Amino acid sequence: MLQQLFFAYFAVTIIVFSILVITRRNPVHSVLWMLLLFFHIASLYLFLNAEFIAAIQIIVYAGAILVLYLFVILFLNIKEEIKTNRFINAWPTGFTFGIALFVVFILSLRSFIAAPPGIYSIDVIKAETHTKALAKILYTDFLFPFEVASVVLLVAIVGAIVLAKRRLKS
Amino acid sequence: MVPLNWYILLGTAVFTIGVVGFLMRRNVIIVLMSIELMLNGVNINLIAFSHYLQDLRGQILTFFIITVAAAEAAIGLAILIALFRNKATAHVDDIHEMQG
Numbered sequence: 370m371l372q373q374l375f376f377a378y379f380a381v382t383i384i385v386f387s388i389l390v391i392t393r394r395n396p397v398h399s400v401l402w403m404l405l406l407f408f409h410i411a412s413l414y415l416f417l418n419a420e421f422i423a424a425i426q427i428i429v430y431a432g433a434i435l436v437l438y439l440f441v442i443l444f445l446n447i448k449e450e451i452k453t454n455r456f457i458n459a460w461p462t463g464f465t466f467g468i469a470l471f472v473v474f475i476l477s478l479r480s481f482i483a484a485p486p487g488i489y490s491i492d493v494i495k496a497e498t499h500t501k502a503l504a505k506i507l508y509t510d511f512l513f514p515f516e517v518a519s520v521v522l523l524v525a526i527v528g529a530i531v532l533a534k535r536r537l538k539s
Numbered sequence: 540m541v542p543l544n545w546y547i548l549l550g551t552a553v554f555t556i557g558v559v560g561f562l563m564r565r566n567v568i569i570v571l572m573s574i575e576l577m578l579n580g581v582n583i584n585l586i587a588f589s590h591y592l593q594d595l596r597g598q599i600l601t602f603f604i605i606t607v608a609a610a611e612a613a614i615g616l617a618i619l620i621a622l623f624r625n626k627a628t629a630h631v632d633d634i635h636e637m638q639g
């Protein structure tokens with residue numbers, strides 16, 4: 370009962386904050402609501418026994434990505450932004466598409482069949498600690514995707530610098 | 540015990556709100572933030588599956604999704620800065636050089 374109550378609180382706040390993020394006029398307010406949203410999602414991960422991912426969520430999303438967004442918002446003219454229209458003219462099309470997508474997802478949920486459970490039950494993870502169990506899989510079975518992820522980050526670093534730097538006089 | 544379906548519904552709802560924001564907002568920064576919302580909806584689903592199916596591979600996938608989200612945010616915002624330098628606008632309906 371208590372678990373359901375906690376889940377209900379987090380579900381309601383997460384959905385309300387998501388709606389606030391996409392409807393606020395001022396982009397700075399959107400970013401601040403999103404910060405709160407990320408903290409709530411991180412605590413939802415703690416419910417699911419994923420404490421390492423919860424820490425990563427706060428450090429990377431709330432700590433790095435949102436600060437990047439705040440920096441770019443400084444380029445905007447907020448005073449002018451508050452006066453102009455929030456939505457594009459064709460917004461009913463997008464809204465209808467989103468609702469239709471939600472209905473399709475819910476209908477497809479009814480035909481969902483769970484796979485047989487794997488070996489990492491809560492007791493196994495508790496005996497081995499979560500981070501160690503995660504690292505064991507990441508550095509053995511998923512070593513190649515891990516290397517590819519590092520290349521993706523390298524491309525992002527180089528690309529961001531090349532795109533954002535001032536063009537030099539040649 | 541919270542059923543798995545509740546988590547899937549929550550993840551789906553967050554994903555859908557992200558899609559709606561992506562298609563409705565004028566400001567490019569909010570559009571990029573909607574993409575982050577969509578990725579978070581997927582992450583909730585993956586972690587819930589990983590817990591209920593007792594398999595850690597879902598969390599590994601979440602790890603990679605967070606990596607790609609960070610790269611996407613950096614590249615997207617760099618493109619935005621280049622756009623500000625050339626056009627001085629952040630509205631998607633003011634950007635119509637390609638006649639889209």
